[in-house]
Amino acid sequence: MTRIKASSTIQENKLAAYQLCPVTYVMEKISGYWKPIILYQLLSGSKRYNELKKAIPSITEKMLIQHLKQLETDQLLIREALPVVPPHVTYRLSPSGERLQPVLQAMAAWAIEDSKDKEHILFSKSLS
Amino acid sequence: MTRIKASSTIQENKLAAYQLCPVTYVMEKISGYWKPIILYQLLSGSKRYNELKKAIPSITEKMLIQHLKQLETDQLLIREALPVVPPHVTYRLSPSGERLQPVLQAMAAWAIEDSKDKEHILFSKSLS
DNA sequence: AATGATACATACTTTAGGGTAAGTACTTGT
DNA sequence: ACAAGTACTTACCCTAAAGTATGTATCATT
Numbered sequence: 001m002t003r004i005k006a007s008s009t010i011q012e013n014k015l016a017a018y019q020l021c022p023v024t025y026v027m028e029k030i031s032g033y034w035k036p037i038i039l040y041q042l043l044s045g046s047k048r049y050n051e052l053k054k055a056i057p058s059i060t061e062k063m064l065i066q067h068l069k070q071l072e073t074d075q076l077l078i079r080e081a082l083p084v085v086p087p088h089v090t091y092r093l094s095p096s097g098e099r100l101q102p103v104l105q106a107m108a109a110w111a112i113e114d115s116k117d118k119e120h121i122l123f124s125k126s127l128s
Numbered sequence: 129m130t131r132i133k134a135s136s137t138i139q140e141n142k143l144a145a146y147q148l149c150p151v152t153y154v155m156e157k158i159s160g161y162w163k164p165i166i167l168y169q170l171l172s173g174s175k176r177y178n179e180l181k182k183a184i185p186s187i188t189e190k191m192l193i194q195h196l197k198q199l200e201t202d203q204l205l206i207r208e209a210l211p212v213v214p215p216h217v218t219y220r221l222s223p224s225g226e227r228l229q230p231v232l233q234a235m236a237a238w239a240i241e242d243s244k245d246k247e248h249i250l251f252s253k254s255l256s
Numbered sequence: 257a258a259t260g261a262t263a264c265a266t267a268c269t270t271t272a273g274g275g276t277a278a279g280t281a282c283t284t285g286t
Numbered sequence: 287a288c289a290a291g292t293a294c295t296t297a298c299c300c301t302a303a304a305g306t307a308t309g310t311a312t313c314a315t316t
Contacts, residue, residue, distance in 0.1 A: 021184075022239035023168040023232060027161060029242075032273075040151045049293055060275060065294060085282050086292040096242055103238055104151060106231040111150035114157075114224055160303080177263055188305065193264060213312045214262040 029074050030100070034059055034067050039097060040104050042077060046092030076100070157202050158228070162187055162195050167225060168232050170205060174220030204228070 030036050034056070041047060041055050053064060068091060071077045076097035082088040093100075158164050162184070169175060169183045181192060196219060199205045204225035210216040221228075 021165055021168065022236040022243075023164045025239035025243060026235040027164060031159060031161060033155060033159065034274095036151045036155055037149055040149065050291090061294075062276085062296090063274065066274090081293090086284085086290095087282085087294080089293060096245065099238055099241060103231065103234040106234045107154040108150040110227055110231055111153035113227060115150075115153060117224065162304095178261090189264075190266090190306085191304065194304090209263090214260095214314090215264080215312085217263060 026103070029076060030103075032067060032070070034063055035071060036104060036107070038064075038067055038071065039076065039093070039100060040108070042091060042093050042097070043101060043104060046080075046090045049089050049091070052091065071097070154231070157204060158231075160195060160198070162191055163199060164232060164235065166192075166195055166199065167204065167221070167228055168236070170219060170221050170225070171229060171232060174208075174218045177217050177219070180219065199225075 030039065037056060037059075038052065041052060047055065049064075049068075052068075053059070053061065056064070068077070068079070072079050075094055077091050078094050080090045080092070158167065165184055165187075166180065169180060175183065177192075177196075180196075181187070181189065184192070196205070196207070200207050203222055205219050206222050208218045208220070
């Protein structure tokens with residue numbers, strides 16, 4: 001797994017900004033291209049590793065587990081492994097992760113509204 | 129300004145995912161470490177370039193304008209320059225940007241809740 | 257003539273994130 | 287004996303994003 005160097009300017013800045021700006025705090029936890037997408041998928045209930053893979057076709061396996069591990073460490077989701085063979089592992093949102101629901105849903109709502117506008121622009125452009 | 133290469137795997141994936149997942153659409157627009165932070169600052173009203181710089185001390189000037197330009201291109205904010213010397217430039221949210229308010233505020237709310245929990249953990253740890 | 261203020265721009269370098277490809281372990285099915 | 291399914295792991299590489307440092311234009315002030 002890709003390790004993160006502890007001391008670089010950005011890491012220190014992050015640490016500082018962390019305490020000052022609540023939005024920064026969120027970005028620490030859910031930034032990274034795939035994280036919100038994974039979380040969004042888990043809003044509808046717990047999923048197995050393979051189910052997530054299928055639900056997010058363009059993600060690579062490396063990215064998937066990497067972020068799953070990260071999200072687990074950040075206590076946004078909970079991993080449950082049944083000691084059977086072949087393995088059976090499920091991921092679900094933690095209480096903290098579930099509290100992100102309004103955030104993710106506000107995102108989705110905005111996206112739908114905003115892309116509606118953009119279609120309109122595209123449409124009027126295609127007429128000119 | 130740093131240019132973005134048009135065709136690389138990630139760019140193509142982004143384009144594909146873009147249409148499928150609303151959260152991805154949002155991430156296109158507000159991902160990048162500083163973007164939500166800048167937007168959050170502008171929620172409280174229009175600000176001058178220097179005001180933003182002071183409000184976000186750890187951001188570099190390069191990152192600041194780079195993201196301001198990007199946000200302007202994405203039509204999330206509006207730049208207004210008075211033709212005076214020294215220059216007087218203000219930035220404010222566009223209608224589309226203002227519609228992000230629920231998102232950013234949901235983020236902030238979550239951050240406050242979540243860090244409350246974490247303080248508690250830290251506190252109990254310091255006792256043991 | 258030099259300094260300060262404002263809002264940038266630009267060249268160069270580093271780093272973190274993401275991508276590719278291949279391998280692992282363990283068992284069931286053919 | 288070999289393939290297939292599950293959930294990963296690991297090594298290596300490449301690029302986009304972020305950081306550092308310095309420069310620019312214009313005028314007012316000292």
